[in-house]
């Protein structure tokens with residue numbers, strides 16, 4: 311691995327971990343989703359949050375739907391990422407209710423229709439659950455390669471919106487080759503652990 315460029319190393323880790331998570335059985339997926347939802351609902355920043363940004367899982371990602379349902383049941387507001395219509399690489403966060411219709415974006419992921427009345431800024435969101443492909447023991451994350459969350463999470467401390475990774479345990483790697491734009495996570499939830507870094 312050390313003979314690869316950082317870009318090639320990241321590509322290889324992406325491919326390998328995506329294969330691992332896609333290979334989980336639907337039973338393993340269901341158990342992981344329930345356990346992670348339980349842990350998330352007991353995590354004080356999420357318990358105390360009014361507005362929580364989540365994402366709709368694909369590609370073997372830990373299924374966030376059980377957590378979304380539990381947040382709705384507790385009367386908490388759920389927001390989903392929407393690809394910005396003209397600002398390339400940027401995400402917008404729109405309110406997601408049980409009755410919200412979903413449309414597939416150009417990457418094949420379901421998202422709420424663009425309606426500015428349903429928009430929340432990072433200042434208004436309390437917690438953002440962040441998707442990732444791989445994470446390491448220092449809180450570095452590697453995503454799908456679009457740089458969407460790296461851009462979103464720049465200066466998150468100034469917005470008062472806490473980013474929290476959520477992933478399967480098998481997505482942990484020993485160490486990620488970090489790039490200067492990578493934003494490390496302060497917290498991450500797996501089905502069997504809550505990681506926190508300061």
Ligand SMILES: Nc1nc2c(c(=O)[nH]1)N(C=O)[C@@H](CNc1ccc(C(=O)N[C@@H](CCC(=O)O)C(=O)O)cc1)CN2
Nearest residue numbers: 365366367368391417419441442453454455456458459
């Ligand atoms: N569930 C979920 N939603 C999310 C993300 C995510 O990681 N997970 N994102 C996190 O950033 C954003 C979308 N980022 C994505 C980046 C790349 C690909 C993807 O499928 N890439 C293909 C090639 C796509 C193409 O160019 O045609 C691939 O790698 O095979 C998908 C989503 C916003 N929404």
Ligand SMILES: Nc1ncnc2c1ncn2[C@@H]1O[C@H](COP(=O)(O)OP(=O)(O)OP(=O)(O)O)[C@@H](O)[C@H]1O
Nearest residue numbers: 451452453454455456457458459460461464489491
């Ligand atoms: N803050 C930023 N400003 C401008 N470009 C950025 C920023 N962060 C990342 N990028 C660009 O986005 C591209 C993808 O970055 P990277 O491979 O780190 O994405 P990722 O972490 O896998 O994806 P994501 O954050 O969407 O989950 C890189 O080419 C990088 O140049």
